[in-house]
Amino acid sequence: MVWRIDWRASLGVLGTVLTYLALTMLVPLAVAVVYMEDIWVFVVSILLVVILGFGLKRLDPEPDLGPQEALLLVALAWIAAPIVGTIPYLLAGFGTESTVGLQTSSLGAAVESFVNALFESTSGFTTTGATVLGEISLEQHSHAVMMWRQLTQWLGGMGIIVLMIAILPEVAVNGAELMRSEAPGPDLQKLTPKIAETARALWIIYFGFTVLLVAILYGLHLTGTVIDADLAPNMNLYNAVAHAFTTLPTGGFSPQADSIAAFSALVQWVIIPFMVVAGVNFALFWHVFRGEARVMLENTEFRTYAGLLAALFAVLAVLLFGGAVPKTDPGGVTEGVTENALRQAAFQIGSLLNSTGYATADFAQWAEGGTEAQLVLLFAMFIGGSAGSTGGGIKVIRWLVVFKAIRRELYTSAHPDVIEPVRLGGNVVDEDTIRGIMVFTMLYILLFGVAAVFIMLDSARIGVDLTVLEAMSASLATIGNIGPGFGDLGPFGNYLFFPESSKLLMTVLMWFGRLEIVPVLALFVAGLRDSGR
Amino acid sequence: MVWRIDWRASLGVLGTVLTYLALTMLVPLAVAVVYMEDIWVFVVSILLVVILGFGLKRLDPEPDLGPQEALLLVALAWIAAPIVGTIPYLLAGFGTESTVGLQTSSLGAAVESFVNALFESTSGFTTTGATVLGEISLEQHSHAVMMWRQLTQWLGGMGIIVLMIAILPEVAVNGAELMRSEAPGPDLQKLTPKIAETARALWIIYFGFTVLLVAILYGLHLTGTVIDADLAPNMNLYNAVAHAFTTLPTGGFSPQADSIAAFSALVQWVIIPFMVVAGVNFALFWHVFRGEARVMLENTEFRTYAGLLAALFAVLAVLLFGGAVPKTDPGGVTEGVTENALRQAAFQIGSLLNSTGYATADFAQWAEGGTEAQLVLLFAMFIGGSAGSTGGGIKVIRWLVVFKAIRRELYTSAHPDVIEPVRLGGNVVDEDTIRGIMVFTMLYILLFGVAAVFIMLDSARIGVDLTVLEAMSASLATIGNIGPGFGDLGPFGNYLFFPESSKLLMTVLMWFGRLEIVPVLALFVAGLRDSGR
Ligand SMILES: [K+]
Ligand SMILES: [K+]
Known part of the structure; x- marks a missing residue:
C-alpha cells in the first residue's frame, strides 16, 4: 500500500484560502482609516498575502481534493494562517520596542520577534488567548493591529475551513471530511443533506450571535449616554466589536489591559450568557431556530455542560461569598457581597470551563487562602466546551464517553458473559x-x-x-x-x-x-x- | 438479571486464608524468642486471628467458589489481611508513645492509632513501603515487630491468594479467576495445565530468589568477618532476611532508618540486580529454568523493561557524574566520582522504576539544582514493573499497548479503510x-x-x-x-x-x-x- 497524496491540490486550495484571509484584513484596514492610523501596515500585509495566495493557486488551478488531500489542506491552512497572521504584528512594531514587532538589531532579536509574533498569532487563530504582549494598551498598539488580533480569534473560532466550505463550492466537494478535521469535538452532525448548507448555517448562527452581542453592548453604551447613567461607560463601538469578536469564539483576547474588569458590572453580566452560548454545540441552535428546542433540551452533552456550569458556579459562589478568597485587584471584595460573589463566580466558571479565558478578577492572587477556589477553576479548565462549539479543551462529550466506557468496563469485568454497549442519549456509541x-x-x-x-x-x-x-x-x-x-x-x-x-x-x-x-x-x-x- | 453472590462461600474460604496468615506470625514469634523480646504480642495476635479464621470457616464448611465469589474473596482477603496485620502493631505499641501503638487516652487518639497502624499494615501487604513510623529503629521497635513489617511485604508481593492456590486444593478450583484478580498486570500466563502448579511454580521461584539473596548478603557478612574486611559489616542474619523479604516483593520497607544507605557499597551493588529481577515477569524465569532462556530474551515487555532501565540509568548517571545534584546526606558526592555516580544512578532507577522504593540517597534534597534528576525519577515512577512481577505502577506492558493503540489509531484515522490489529511480540492483542x-x-x-x-x-x-x-x-x-x-x-x-x-x-x-x-x-x-x- 503506497500513500500517494496530491499535495499540489492541497496547496492550490490553500492559495484560495489565503486570498480570502487577505480580504479579512480589510477590517483592520478600515479601522486604521477611521482612527487615522498608518494604513501602510495592512496595505502591505494584504498585498503580500494576496501574492502568496495567487502563487499557490497556480500550482493547481483545478484542484481535486480526496480525503487525504482534505486532511492535508486543513493542516496546511492552520500552519499558514498563523504564519501569515504575524505579518501585521511584525510590520506594525517594526523598529519599535513592542514585544511583537520585528527587531532587526541582530539575528537573535529577529528570531525572538518572529517567535513572539507567531505565538500571538497562533494564540489568536486557535482562540487560546495567551499573550506575549508585555503591555496591552491602545496607546502602545494601534487600534487597527489590536482589532486584527481580535479578528484572528473570530476567524479561528468557527473555523477558516468551515467558512470556505460555506462560500466556495469547489472546497465543499470533500467538505464532510474537511469539517470533521477542523470542527472541535468528535461528533459532526450534518444538519442538511448538503455539507455547504450545514457550514453556512453554522456560520450564520455564529455571525448572528456576534452581531447581537455588539448590538447589546453598544446599545447599553448609547442608552447610558442618552439617559445619563453609567450603564457601560467604556463600551464604545470599537470595544463592543472587539469583545464580540473574542467572546463567541471562546477566545479571550481583549484590547484592554484589565480585560473585562475594565467594564461595568452590567457589561460583565451581559457577556456571561454569551460565553456560555459559545461553549454549546452550534448545531443545537439551528434546531432551536427551527422550533425544535426539544432537541437542545434533550441533548445529553448540553445537559451535562449546563449541569457542570451550574454546579461549579454554585461551589465557587459559596466559596467567594464565604470569604475563601482575599480582596483582589481588580475584582474587589466578594466576601459577604452577594452581587459581586455571584458575578465573579459566574464569570470565572463561564470563562474557564469552556476555555474563553476572559478575566474580571485576578485568581492568580488567590493563592493565599484561596487554594480551594483555585482548584475549582483548575478542575473547570480540564472540562472544555461541547463538540461543535468553539470551545477548547477535552470537551464534555469526550468525558461523558470516557466515564461511560469506564463504567461499562467495570460492569462487564464482573459479568464477563454480558455484552453491553455504551449509550449516549439513547443511542449506541459505536466501538470505533x-x-x-x-x-x-x-x-x-x-x-x-x-x-x-x-x-x-x-x-x-x-x-x-x-x-x-x-x-x-x-x-x-x-x-x-x-x-x-x-x-x-x-x-x-x-x-x-x-x-x-x-x-x-x-x-x-x-x-x-x-x-x-x-x-x-x-x-x-x-x-x-x-x-x- | 439478578446478581446472586454466595458471600458465605467467600467468607468461608477467607477463614482458611486467615488461619494460614496466623501461621505466618510464627516467624516474628520466633524472632521474639531469639532476641528474648516479649512473646505475648505475637501469641495473642495468633490466637485472635485463629479464632477469627475458625469463626468465618464455620459460615460455610464446604465453600464452593464461582467466578463472582472468587472476585469477592480476593477483595475480602485484601481488606482482612491489612486489618488483621494491624494487631501486632497495636499490641506492641500499647500504651507507648510509638506512632503506631494503640493509644487509649481518648477516642480520638485510639482512632488515630488505628488509622496509623492500618496505613502501615496496608503499605506492607500492598508492597508500597510508605511509612508512618516517626522513628525507624530497633531500639524503638522490637526485632519481632519490625520483622512482621518486613514479612507483610513478602506475603503481599507474590500474593496471599496465589499462595493459597498453591497449597490448598479447594481454593484452586476457581484458581484462574482468582489469580487473574490478584496478579499484577493484565496478562496471566498459565505455565502448566493445572493452575495450582502454576501458582506453586511462581512461589517457588519467588522463594528461591529470596533465599539466594539472604545467602549472598549473609555470606558477604560472614566472609568479611573471616577475612577481616569490611565487606558487609552491618548485614547480620536478621538484616539479610529482613531486606530479602522486602527486595523481591518490590516492597522497600527497611528496619534501618537509613534504608540501604546503612550498608556498604558492595551490599548496594548486590541488591540492585535483585530489585531488577523483582520487576520481571516471574513466569519468564520459569522458562529460563527449563532451559528456554530464548523466551525471556524475545519477550517484548522484558526487552522494553530492560531498555527503559538502561536508558534512564544512563541519563541519571551522566547527570549525577556531571554534578547536577548537590552532595547529599546520605549518598555523598557523586560529581566526578565514577563508582558513586554509577551506583546511585543504578540504585535509584532500579528502586523507583519498578516501585521498590529503597533509598541510598535523599533525592528530596536534590531540589536545588537537581530538578532534571528529580524529573528523571518522577518519569521512572510512572512506569512500573512488568505484568506477573511483584512491581507496582501502571506496568510496562500497559504502556506498550497504550502507545501501540495510539499509533494504530493515528494510522487508521488517516487510512479509514484499513483495519489494523495491535501486535505485541508478533501476536495480535485482542480488542477487548x-x-x-x-x-x-x-x-x-x-x-x-x-x-x-x-x-x-x-x-x-x-x-x-x-x-x-x-x-x-x-x-x-x-x-x-x-x-x-x-x-x-x-x-x-x-x-x-x-x-x-x-x-x-x-x-x-x-x-x-x-x-x-x-x-x-x-x-x-x-x-x-x-x-x-
Ligand atoms: K478557546
Ligand atoms: K511495589
Missing part, C-alpha cells in the same frame, strides 16, 4: 468512536504532562524557576486553548518571560489543541510509516 | 484487552489526579501546606505502591504528618493500586447496579 475518544483523551493527558515537564526544565535552563503549578498551567492553558494559567501567567500576566523554545512548544500545543491532535498527527504518522514501505 | 488496558490507564491517571487534589486540600485544612509536587507525589507513591515521594515525604521522610482523612484515602489508593482497581471496583459497580434492578 469509543476507541478514538479513549485514545484522544489519553494522548491529550500524556502530551499535557510531558509538555509541562519540558516547560519546567526549559525555563529553569534560563533561570526562570517555575512552580509545578505554573508549569502545569502553562501546558494546560495552551493545549486546551484556554489562555490564562496560574501564577505569573495568570489572567493579568503574560507569556513573554518564557524561553523561545518553550514558546515554540506552546505554539505547537495550541495548534494540536485546536485541531484536536489526532487528524494532524495522523497525517505525519501515516506519512512516515508509508514512506518506509 | 486493549479496551480494558485503555480504561485501566485512564482510570489510574484520573484517580491519581483527583487524589492529589484531595490530599492537597485536606492537608491545607489542618494547616499543612503541601507543594503541588508533594501532593502529586503522595498520590503517585501510594496508588503506584512505590513508597517515597518528594519533599517532606521523601525517601527519609514519612507520612505521619498527613491528616487522618488523607491517610485513609492513601490506604484505599494503595489497595486499589495493588489490586489494580478494575476487578475491585467492578465488584461494587456491579453490585450497585444490580441491586437497582
